[in-house]
Amino acid sequence: MSATTPTASGNSADTSISTKLTATASSTAEECHLFVLIHGLWGGPKHLLTIEKCIKELLSKKSDKKIVVLRPSGFRFWKTYDGIKICAERVLLEMFYEIETLKKNNLIVSDISVIGYSLGGLIGRYLIGILEDIGFFQYVTPVFYSSFATPHVGVEFFHDRIFDRTANTLGKFLLGKSGRELFMADHDQLLKSMAEPGSRYFKGLSRFEKRTLMANIQNDRTVAFFTSYITEYSPFDKFHVVKVKYIKDLPKMRIGNVYVRGKFVDLKRTHFVADSSKSNANSQEETSVTRSSKLYKVLIILFGSLFFLPIWVPTICTVSLVTSLYSMVKIRVLRYPEYNEHWARVKDGVYGSKPINEQDLKIGTQKRSQRARLQTHESFKGDTSEITENAMERMLYVEDRFMGDAQNAQVEEDNAGDQDLAVKADQEQEDGSNHLTFNFISDYETDSEDAAPPLESLSTAEQINLMFSRKKKLFEMDPNLHDECIRVHQDQLSSMDTKGYPVFVKEHRLPLNDDKRSVVENLNSINWVKLPVYLDAWNAHDGIVARRGPRTNPKGTATIALWVSVLREHLDQRQSTARV
Structure with a gap:
């Protein structure tokens, strides 16, 4: 589908106008595909830097349009x-400024994708609703559309525990x-x-050609599997x-000095075991000592029970409540710009055919500078919001360990030798025949060693990372092997039929209310x-x-x-269809 293809909802007059306008605007500008990456609650644009780098490095060669990424701030x-x-x-207005700035730089947005993380997935869906309403998709x-750990069905805790009942009651106020x-x-x-x-x-x-979602089956105490998986x-x-x-x-792929594989779970083969006493420790490669050590877990639970819960929880809840009250007052008092005028x-x-508004270009340049500043430090507000998020996660972890069921998983890897993947990269000979290697850098950095900042201006952690990246590219993979794997399993991944999933049984069906059940049914109709x-x-x-970056994760x-x-596989199919 080209950027000038009319949408189903547009009438003939609107289609004629949009085709003419797009043809005029595209006569001298290069078409580009804009990816809008939207962070989640408490977050900032830096949270999605790894996704941005993967998109730029792995998708650009498959796309017939220039890939441009915007992480709104x-x-x-x-x-x-x-x-x-x-x-x-706010995302919409920042996106409009960026589209105008790109046009000034001889790039015209012809395609758009929306990627949302956590709350950002819901913000992205609301954004899409506005774009539908104003006729944006007649031009682009x-x-x-992709979501990562997004609570599409809302947030609710279903365990019969004091904490869960308290969270369901107080969560909406905090x-x-x-x-x-x-x-x-x-x-x-x-x-x-x-x-x-x-x-x-x-x-x-x-309207989106492809909708994907990623959902954690475990270890995500913020967004449960049921809501992110719909x-x-x-x-x-x-x-x-x-x-x-x-x-x-x-x-497999190499990230830093370890070899790992992607962790897509096959729900058609995942099943319950009759004798849980025979369950083994998790066999995933590169499992940290904090995950594998029982002593460490006991110490964490003890520390959380004696210090974290009685001291930090009231503090964090108080800060969050005060911020909530401030937000409620602010959104009632402040006036926000009208996006319809900006869209015009x-x-x-x-x-x-008109010139781009100069004031918009000025604001767009300022917003680019703001995003560049946030790349190096996210300010005191960023520090406090991150502390709050981390505290919430640790509180949920301690509660889960202290009051929940045992969580030792029996995990069986399908590929022999995964434990051997956790070796130093220098120990394996690299042929590099079909491999792609690159470093993870931001919009405002470069792969060139000559342009790297002096070591004395960097923190210790940054110096270590820089030295490693100079010695060897941080990331090595064969994207063709990954494409082939996705191609083989494409029908399974796209199937909406869950009847063949052994773990989807009546005993594990949640008592969702009518509103949540309707959300599940409606969203699963596409x-x-x-x-x-x-x-x-x-x-x-x-x-x-x-x-926290590719080395940490x-x-x-x-x-x-x-x-x-x-x-990548979708773009391949898209281009094949266009050629036919």
Whole structure:
């Protein structure tokens, strides 16, 4: 589908106008594919740097359009409490400024993809609804929508514990307007409305050529499997009686000094075991001592019970409550820019024949500079919001370990020798025949060693990373092997039939209310590529996007690279169809 292809909803007059405007705007500018990467609650644009790098390095050679990535920064940190609507409008305006700035640099956005992490997946779906409403898709082709650990069905805790009942009661008051929406306690029932087939959000989402989602089956205490996978089932609560199986023949890749594979779970072969006493320790490669040591776990639980819970929990809850109250006042008092007027300028200046608004170009340049500053340090607000998020995760971890069931998994790798992958990269001879090697850098850095900053200006950790990256490229893989793996399993990954999943049984069906059940049914009425993921990590919600970088989250990074192969395969099919 080209950028000038009319949408089904546009009338003939609108189609004629949009085709003419796009043809005029495209006569001298190079077409580009804009990826909008949207972070989650408490987060900032830096959280999605690993995803950005994988997209740029692994997707660009498969795309006939230049790949451009935008990680919006206008709703970062505590601003994520302001509600899905306001956050989405901030992303929209920042996106418009970037589209105008790109046109000034002789690039015209013809394709768009929306990638959302956690709350960012919901913000992305609201954004898509606005784009549908204003007729954006008459000018720009929607290609990919992807979510990573996104609570599509809201947030709810189902265990019969004091903490779960307390969290369900208080959660909607501690996270601002976003919290009420996540717990589906808001007056507008936004999550339900966004899933209704007749809504602009649903219609816009349906237009995307490919919809993918990634859901952690375990170790994500922030966003449960059922809500990120869009299902009524929660089969991994008693993980010690589950045998996890992965997609067959997953190829390995090197990240830093270790070899890992992507962690896509095969739900058709994953099943329960009769005798949990025979379960083995997790056999994933590069499992840290903090995960494998029972003594360490006991110390963490003891420390959390005696110090963290009684001291930190009241502090964090107080900070979050105060911030929520401030957010509620702010969104009632402050006025936000009108996006319809800005969209009219974008249509005229980018997709029409008028000059681009100079004031918009000035603001767009300022926002680019702001994102560059955030790349090096995210400010005091960023530090405090990250502390709050980490504290929430640790609180949930301690509660889960202290009051929950045993969580020792029986995991069987399908590929022999995975334990041998955890070797130093220098110990293996590299042929490099079909391998792609690169370093993970930001928008404002370069692969050139000559342009690298002086060591004395860097922190100790940054110096170590830089020395490693100079010695050998950080990342090595054969993307063709990953593409072939996805191609082989494409039908299985795209199947919406869960009847053949052994762990999806009646006993593990959740008592969802009617609103949540309707969200599940409606969203599952359109096709998805659903990718369940198991990361043997302390915090899989962090790891699924490799938030702390590829060296800290090698398994998460490998899984992201495998996800990109899903996109690569679609672009291959897209171009083959276009040639025919």
